Amino acid sequence: MFRKISYAASCALAVGIKNKFDTPQSVLLQENSLSKLNLQRCLPKVSAGGTECQLYVGDRIKRAVGFPQLTACCKPLRYKDFIISYDTKNRIPNWVYEHLQYYKFYKDDPCDRRINVCPYNEDSAALGNEKPKFHPDCRIHGYHRADVRDYCDTEYELGLMADPANYPFDAEACAETQVMTNVVPIVPGFSCGPWFDLQCYIREKLVRENKSVYVCSGPLFLPSDNDGKVQMKFDVLGEGEVSVPSHFFKVIIIETHDGNLELESYMMPNAKPEEGEEVKLDDYLTPLCQIEHASGLIFFPEKKVCFTSNNKRRGARLHAL
Amino acid sequence: MFRKISYAASCALAVGIKNKFDTPQSVLLQENSLSKLNLQRCLPKVSAGGTECQLYVGDRIKRAVGFPQLTACCKPLRYKDFIISYDTKNRIPNWVYEHLQYYKFYKDDPCDRRINVCPYNEDSAALGNEKPKFHPDCRIHGYHRADVRDYCDTEYELGLMADPANYPFDAEACAETQVMTNVVPIVPGFSCGPWFDLQCYIREKLVRENKSVYVCSGPLFLPSDNDGKVQMKFDVLGEGEVSVPSHFFKVIIIETHDGNLELESYMMPNAKPEEGEEVKLDDYLTPLCQIEHASGLIFFPEKKVCFTSNNKRRGARLHAL
DSSP: OHHHHHHHHHHHHHHHHHHHSOHHHHHHHHHHOSSSOOOOOOOTTOTTTHHHHHSOHHHHHHHHTOOOBOTTSSSOEEOSSEEEEEETTTTEEEEEEEEEEGGGTOOOOTTOOOOOOOTTSHHHHHTTOOOOOOBOOTTSOGGGOOOGGGGTTSSOEEEESSOGGGOTTOHHHHHHTTBGGGEEEEOTTGGGTHHHHHHHHIIIIIIHHSSEEEEEEEEEOOOEEETTEEEEEEEEETTTTEEOOSEEEEEEEEEOTTSEEEEEEEEEESSOOOTTOOOOGGGGBOOHHHHHHHHOOBSOTTOOOOOSSTTSTTTEEEEEO | OHHHHHHHHHHHHHHHHHHHSOHHHHHHHHHHOSSSOOOOOOOTTOSTTHHHHHSOHHHHHHHHTOOOBOTTSSSOEEOSSEEEEEETTTTEEEEEEEEEEGGGTOOOOTTOOOOOOOTTSHHHHHTTOOOOOOBOOTTSOGGGOOOGGGGTTSSOEEEESSOGGGOTTOHHHHHHTTBGGGEEEEOTTGGGTHHHHHHHHIIIIIIHHSSEEEEEEEEEOOOEEETTEEEEEEEEETTTTEEOOSEEEEEEEEEOTTSEEEEEEEEEESSOOOTTOOOOGGGGBOOHHHHHHHHOOBSOTTOOOOOSSTTSTTTEEEEEO
16 A cells, blocks of 8 residues: 555656746757657656656557557568458458569460469369369458358358459469458459459550559448438448448559559449440549548558549559659 | 560560479478568579569569558557557547556645646636647548548537546646547447446546556447348448447556556447446446457457456456566
8 A cells, every 4th residue: 555655646746846847848848749759747767657657658558568459450461472451340351462464474485384273264274273262361360350151141252352363373372362361242243244344454454565563452331321311331241240342442553664653543333233234444443532531541651642633544643663 | 565575575484494493492482481471483683673573572562652551550649648549441549548547647745736627627617728629630641530520410429539537637638639530429428328437437446546557448330130131330420431330348457556467348339328227337348359359459469368257357367567
């Protein structure tokens, strides 16, 4: 009991004394510490609890109990040929980033003896290559992992963000796209609609005609109007409580042969495409700011670039390399 | 055109050669790189695009375009006496962490001349101290900021996670609790129910009787059963699209005078308490794992501790300091 009172009293005393004589130092503090460490107003050399008093509150918390973490949210998960920022709340990725390079798709050299090993390819499947299996990423805590069983008895299918068809000559990278952190619930038919056209357009046109292409794909949750009340409403699957997004985005950065970066950004609803409907990819072009608002993401936080024409195809030059 | 083909061909060639002679190195790689850097399978000293080939895909992306960021998600925002991890998707905090110390609340020393300056205090309000105003945190991008106007013409009120009553002698810290990153939409009456009792219990019992108390508060979104279909459904406010959570949590770590850490964790619905109902705080005690599952958070990622009895009050000793 004595210990408690003496500790509290000495701290209180320290603050009391400080309040009487603090003018010069507090002015200094005001001038110097605006965006720096916010020092606690304690006198140095207080015997009990002195060191702790001087630490910033965030440092005290970090040292004693650590910060709560959204695993793999800011520090992406590394896979062989793509990276994933995982959303532990919704058990789906925040985003999946790929870097597609011409030489990984196409053979210009007759001496190139690579064969298409991706089991999703028809030729490869005919050769009897087995499809890789969905597997969990054990770096994600069990509380926040999605499981194939979560999708059973639901109306949704497992959709892949990093596309296995992007790794035709690399069985390992291809199999890694089956990791559950790369999977998002999709409405059946979604992956055959404009999303498929967009994937083909990236490979067949953008990768073919440019130095390389960076592709960032991810889910979006857009609210809807419900009797004049704006609400978020989406299905949640299985015991893992996997969220079903309402839309998907692709932000594509094209590295041209003359060394510039150009931008195209798309948004598509998680829905079955209407039959007989002609797909125009341009209809899905979406200003980057709209995707940033809905996703909570800032795509180019380190680049001081003005996106004035990001919704005009190939119009926006991010910056010269 | 020549440049493109020569670049692609040389890269393809490099991979082609690699495939013929890669046995020893690939075995080495398999053994060494399981949880380390996943090296690209490129030969060194390839003339065109050589340096880029050797970089890991994540490093290439980071260097060329940077990672998309959920601002202030992993690196918390620092305020004078609390820290906030902000959820840019929902425009509310993920969590707010406070460190409450006895000497900041109570005066044991007659020489302590501090006066209660918090304008939320009745005595202080009687003295004419003006209530601080809600203000934005400009470190959060405009796309992801909540605004007081988002709450206008809604059925919700602005609820504060870091509690101004925790800073009775510190006008600055008290005013900082009015920052919009600390605000969550609450159902009117919520803050007068068991949430208020919990706040009082922390100050009047836990802080009084222990060395210090760490308090982590935040919102939760729990799905509900809708005609046999599990769904997430919540209101979204204003142009800023601020999400209204269904529940709130408080994870409390008590630093005792004998140097141990103990844990109590609570969850409460974002609802008006029923009138005449007697509040029993124990009814809201919730296993930490349940809060971790719903929030997507791991609270003590750096501590290797087994939480065997976290729902028994004061039962779980995190670890000796």
